[in-house]
Every structure is written in C-alpha cells, then in structure tokens.
Amino acid sequence: AQSVTQLGSHVSVSEGALVLLRCNYSSSVPPYLFWYVQYPNQGLQLLLKYTSAATLVKGINGFEAEFKKSETSFHLTKPSAHMSDAAEYFCAVILTGGGNKLTFGTGTQLKVEL
Amino acid sequence: KAGVTQTPRYLIKTRGQQVTLSCSPISGHRSVSWYQQTPGQGLQFLFEYFSETQRNKGNFPGRFSGRQFSNSRSEMNVSTLELGDSALYLCASSLVTGHQETQYFGPGTRLLVL
Numbered sequence: 001a002q003s004v005t006q007l008g009s010h011v012s013v014s015e016g017a018l019v020l021l022r023c024n025y026s027s028s029v030p031p032y033l034f035w036y037v038q039y040p041n042q043g044l045q046l047l048l049k050y051t052s053a054a055t056l057v058k059g060i061n062g063f064e065a066e067f068k069k070s071e072t073s074f075h076l077t078k079p080s081a082h083m084s085d086a087a088e089y090f091c092a093v094i095l096t097g098g099g100n101k102l103t104f105g106t107g108t109q110l111k112v113e114l
Numbered sequence: 115k116a117g118v119t120q121t122p123r124y125l126i127k128t129r130g131q132q133v134t135l136s137c138s139p140i141s142g143h144r145s146v147s148w149y150q151q152t153p154g155q156g157l158q159f160l161f162e163y164f165s166e167t168q169r170n171k172g173n174f175p176g177r178f179s180g181r182q183f184s185n186s187r188s189e190m191n192v193s194t195l196e197l198g199d200s201a202l203y204l205c206a207s208s209l210v211t212g213h214q215e216t217q218y219f220g221p222g223t224r225l226l227v228l
Contacts, residue, residue, distance in 0.1 A: 034216075036219070043220050043221045045219070046216060099169060099170040100147060100162050100164075100170060100208060101162065101170050102159060102206075105156075106156050
C-alpha cells in the first residue's frame, strides 16, 4: 500500500511565482512527515519535518509545509521561486511502528523558468 | 560538525563481482540507514543499524547485507552483482533521542554494474 503520494512528477514555475508541491499520506494515525530536496549528483537534504508540535512547519530556504489531517496532506510551498530552487523534492513518512524506516514518495522535479 | 560521508563516491563493477560501500555517520549519531535510489524504483529502504545490530530491514534479497562497527561506521555489501544493482546508494545517520529520529543523508555512492 502506498504510504505517501506525490502528485505531479514534474512542476514548472516562473521565477518569483508561488511553488506548490503536493504530498498526501495514507495513514489512520498521523505519521512523522518530511520533505527532502535533492540537487543533481547529490544526496538528500532535509527541508523540514512535521512532528505534531505545530501544523505549519517552516523549513530552510523559505519553504514551509502545512499538515492537514482532514485532507491527509502535507503540501510544500514557497511564496517566491528562485532559480536555485530547481531540484527534485521528495516527501517522506515514518509510520508509527515503522522504526526509523523512511518511505518516500516518487519525487517531484521542480523546474524554475525565467 | 562534519556531515555524513560515504566512500567511494563512484564505483564501476562487472556482473558477478561483489562490492562494499562505506558510511561514516555524523559524530554522535548511532543509527545508520541505507537506501537504494534508481530511476525505476525510486528511493527504497535497505536496512538500518543501531548499536551494531540490524533493527530494521527492507525487501531486498540476501545478496544485500550490512554491518555496523562499534564507532557507528557502517558498511553495506552486495554480492554477485546484477545489472539491476546499478543505483545511487545513500546512507543516512540519525541521533537516537526518542521515537522520532531525523535522518541526515550523505552524498551517496553511485554504483554502475556492467
């Protein structure tokens, strides 16, 4: 069963426009949620994480995500895209009882155009 | 503080050979997890080690194995390499403070099997 779904394998925005990357999870119990970014030929960098302390989570590089239990969503947003934001973004979940195992979505490639 | 380091960064092997990859976690981190990233299957969890013991395992054949040393450094080994083992292998370390542990990733080892 898919634990996390990312809608849109490719997203293109203009520089300065809003970035919205979608992530939905499938769990009856709120899991631990993460967003990671991967630049070409690099590992994964943690953007932000949800740990139930607050539903609106602020991360690095101006990104934030809002946990919505009613919609089982954890969408990533940034008010104004920058060329340096072009990368692949992964939503990931640790399910309750899943130990430390991260289950990743399929990723969204973000393209930023002038 | 130095990040997660992985060696080697690139590796070319032929079918049937075996390979050993190394991961040094962030100082003080005691948990090390391994992931495989391929274009077709995405990011998949291999296994996790904590205090020299495997405490979680993904759905990979027995050709994939790992271990952790007393200094928390970890190695993973793939025996009898197949073409499909070509991938980016990522290591992540985490500080074990409770049941929610953020994982920090290394740059990965890119393995090409010919």
